[in-house]
Amino acid sequence: MPNPVKVSEAVRSALAEGRPVVALESTIIAHGLPRPQNLQAAHDFEAQLTDAGVTPATIAVIDGVPTVGLNDKELERIALSDDVVKVSSRDLAVAVGRRASGATTVAATSTLATLAGVRVFATGGLGGVHRAASESFDESADLVTLSRTRITVVCAGVKSILDIPATLERLETLNVPVVGYRTNHFPAFYLSDSGHELEWRVDSPAEVAAIMQAGDQLGSRGAVVVANPVPVDKQLDPDVHDGLLIEAMHAADEAGLRGKAVSPFLLDFFQRESGGRSLQVNLDLAANNVALAAEIAKAWSQLAQVNAAP
Ligand code: PSU
């Protein structure tokens, strides 16, 4: 059967020549950021990579075609059209079979990136275990998908609207290594430090590439999570954050929200109630992750070249 994934010419030739490529997700564009800043951000992330000498591969499902490396028209469609659904890994086959258009989550983006041969991925925050998960069973498919998808994902941790220690426990059970980038603490998206300690820390992109290589050699089939905190001077004020968190969770409860509608609601609440401050933090942390992913992709392609040398 032919490979159903459409890979753009730019991404295809970069991969064939061993040049660095970074995958970008589209749920952050369609559902994580407000219009019109979302389209601008999508272009900015790509430009950031191009300027660093890295080929961007933004990923989504366009009219039933899983696409790795969106063109400008496709990027616009994902950012601005109202018929774009949120596609996690379980939704992929349904979206393709029904010829739908969808923005891919960390899980679905990782799945498609891996099918295309892209090894490094920059996002904002991972999905995780929700706070009432012991009753609701609400845990993002990002976690289990990362346990069986060979991708290195650079993120700013997970949001404090989630149960952070439970998320870290699940990642441990699922055999997904989490390394702090120049930190010993797991970040909490808007905040540089969640207060939860990590067992592993790395201080350079080359160290991440070495971990990827070792994982390959040891037969690992799962992901590596690189937890990259937003710089402290750019984080959301912790007092503002703590106040908003309580209000946001209360509002979600009142609205009776469940399932995958919860996170977009809470994000939107933060954005409105912080007077745009949280949006700026969201953009800053994503750009910070794109920058690090670019360096990791470069280190990875250098390592591959060294290994290929006679
Ligand atoms: N966290 C954010 N912004 C986001 C998401 C998470 O701060 O946009 C998105 C990501 O695409 C992530 C998804 O993969 O939400 C997780 O959703 P769910 O919990 O429904 O799996």
Ligand code: MN
């Ligand atoms: Mn969920």
